[in-house]
Amino acid sequence: MKAGLQDSYLSLILPVMVSGFGIFMMKQNMETIPDELIEAARMDGSNEFQTFHKLILPLCKNGISAIAIFQFLWVWEDYLWPYLMIDSENKQLLAVGLTLFNGRYSTDYGGLFAATTISILPVIIVYVIFQKRFVAGVASGAVKG
Numbered sequence: 001m002k003a004g005l006q007d008s009y010l011s012l013i014l015p016v017m018v019s020g021f022g023i024f025m026m027k028q029n030m031e032t033i034p035d036e037l038i039e040a041a042r043m044d045g046s047n048e049f050q051t052f053h054k055l056i057l058p059l060c061k062n063g064i065s066a067i068a069i070f071q072f073l074w075v076w077e078d079y080l081w082p083y084l085m086i087d088s089e090n091k092q093l094l095a096v097g098l099t100l101f102n103g104r105y106s107t108d109y110g111g112l113f114a115a116t117t118i119s120i121l122p123v124i125i126v127y128v129i130f131q132k133r134f135v136a137g138v139a140s141g142a143v144k145g
Contacts, residue, residue: 011085012093016075022067029063030056065133072126094119 005011033056041051082093098119101112127134 006085007087007091008085009091012075012082015081016071019067019071022071025067025070026060026063029060033059062133062136065130066136066138069126069130069134073123076123 005014037055037059038051041055046054077095078093079095083096086092086096094115098112098115101108101115
């Protein structure tokens, strides 16, 4: 029985959706929300959907942003899973493509270092843009109440 995941982008997207670390971090972040706020929203006549979207989701934005940054970094530098799942060279990811600079008897160090420098740029850009949310999200998940 084939699942149709071999040599498809879906095989790279599915593992990003579920993360044990993300679940743990969101649990820690959700524990910082006081129960009194949720009870007050219910007393004001808010249903579960409204409570989630207007109260809980805005309070968890920093935690969600931190998890998104962690997931981006882990997926960006992942080598083994894309190497196993993607067969065609035109779909292969950057981390696997960096190995093409290693020959059987020699390595093109100039090309390898240039490609590695270019591959680090998106990580630096994402971190610089979301640095404030990242630090706030990690700190909010670490506070014990």
